[in-house]
Amino acid sequence: MSRSWERKVQKNQAQINKQRKKRGQSPLMSTASTAEALDTYRGRSYLMPAFLLLFILFYVIVTVTADSFKDTGSMFWVTIGCYVVLALLFVLRRPYIAVGRDFVRSRRFTGDRSIYVSNIKAINVQKGYIVIEQIKGGNWVFSRVINRYPTEQIAERLRSFAGQHNIPFTEK
16 A cells, blocks of 8 residues: 555544544544554653743843943843753753653654654663663663653553563672
8 A cells, every 4th residue: 555545544544533533433443553652751840940931040140230231232131041941941842761662752852752662772771760771873862860851660661661672681
C-alpha cells in the first residue's frame, strides 16, 4: 500500500471519528492504537530559567545604578521582558525522553531529535545520570540534578531496550 493511500485513509478515519465523537459514539478505530507505542518520561527544567532570571537581575542592577540610565529608552524594558519570556519558555517546555521500538527521542535545543538503534554504541547508567553513547555524534546525557528526570524508571526501560537490541548496557 502506498503512503499517499495510507494518508488518505488516516485523514478520512480522523474525520469520521470526529463526527462520531460529536454524536457521542465510540470511534471506529483508535488512531492511537495504530501509532507506535512510546514510553515517555518527562523532566522539569529549573537550572536554565534560574540562570536567566539571575542574569536579568544582574543586568537590571548594573543598568539602573549606572549614571546614564535615564538615557535608556523603552528597549531596556523590552529586553527585560524578552528574557523573562525566554525563562518562562524554558520552564513550560519540559524536557523529555521517549523510548520507542527501535529509537530513543529527546528534545534538544534545536528541536526533537531521535537516535536509532543502528547509531547507539552503548548505554551507561549511574545514580542520577543516564548516558546514551552514539557511534556518530555527541553523547546524550539525562540528569536528575539538571532536568529532574526520573532516572530509575528510565534506566529500567532502557535496560529492556538494550537487551532487546543487543546494545551494551553498563550500570555503575
